[in-house]
Amino acid sequence: METAFFSHLPNHSLPDTAAAYKGSKIHPAVIQAGIMMSSGEIRGANARTMATxxxxQQVIEEYQCPEQTVLWKDLPNxxxxxxxxxxxxxxxxxxxxNAIRWLKGEINRLGEVDMGTDIEQKRHLVGAIDDYLTQKIEFADQIIxxxxxxxxxxxxxxxxxxRSSIIEKVLLQAWRRMKEVDSSAEFRVIVVDSRPLNEGRSTLYTLTNAGIPCTYTLLPLASSVLPNANLVLVGASALHSDGSLYSRAGTAVISMLAKEYRVPVVACVETYKFGERVSLDSVASNEIGEPEQLLQIPGGKPFQGDFPATLTPLNLMYDLTPANLITTLCTELGFIPPSSVPTVLGKTAPVV
Incomplete structure (x- = not known):
């Protein structure tokens, strides 16, 4: 059940795998990736982009171009x-x-430049995908x-x-570097989390296993820990051209509290996540999670029965953090203000 106000937003639902396997248009590797992303086994913008x-890449390797046609025209179809x-x-x-648009552009470029036989063209595309993932995600993360x-x-x-994979890597690398310089030096991390995903538990497990002192708390108590903080580090699913940050629901609350207590907020984000969209709120574009997850209290009895007619459970997955709440962006281009996103988009337009 959902109100018309949110009816335009996509819902999380398991795909019809039987129909996909029955038809011949969907490659098994794509079906597997879709199932893992839909179930949450693959989570996070980087992980989903790489899986896609x-x-x-596997589809292209096994693709056979029909006779009486050319690869660069048939492969997009x-x-x-x-x-x-x-x-x-x-x-x-x-x-x-952005990654899919880049791939389509790379395929179209085959029609402009003679790449040889179909086998050579497929080899070129496979190698180009490896280069894209290496440069846009792996190398970019190392620089960030x-x-x-x-x-x-x-x-x-x-x-x-x-949880943000890039933030985890930043904290782990900073800890190792600090210990190399001075074995007695240390910093501490406060992991703020929220239901229903509780993704922060994974971050807590990773950091504590590395020996980093951590404190774990939930979002309603964030205002009690931020006054003692020196820095807020957040990841991002996307960054819009107006500098607003699209990330896991709750990020905007953390950023707002950080500004209230004059704690700098640094968002670590790869430039391939920059988009030309301008959003005023997180209602126009978002995802709806399973509402039942909100009612499943850890250690409590599962919710049973129907919702009252006057109650519509809503589980929004993301929120939008205004640019004025972000102190700086940490990208592979260095530290830049949120207002520089249009400039970066203009320079990278031919690439992405």
């Missing part, structure tokens, strides 16, 4: 139903959309980690929210 592109099926499984987001760790000093208290 690696699945398409071959990929279209798979892209649509993945979108039904889970919205691809800004980063995934190198920049962001400079903001962490001995004795600092760092606040992070939920």
């Amino acid at each position: 592109m690696l699945a398409f 071959h990929l279209s139903p798979m892209i649509a099926w993945l979108e039904d499984c889970r919205p691809k987001g800004v980063g995934g959309g 980690i190198s920049h962001a760790q400079e903001k962490i000093k001995a004795g600092d208290t760092i606040v992070t929210y939920a």
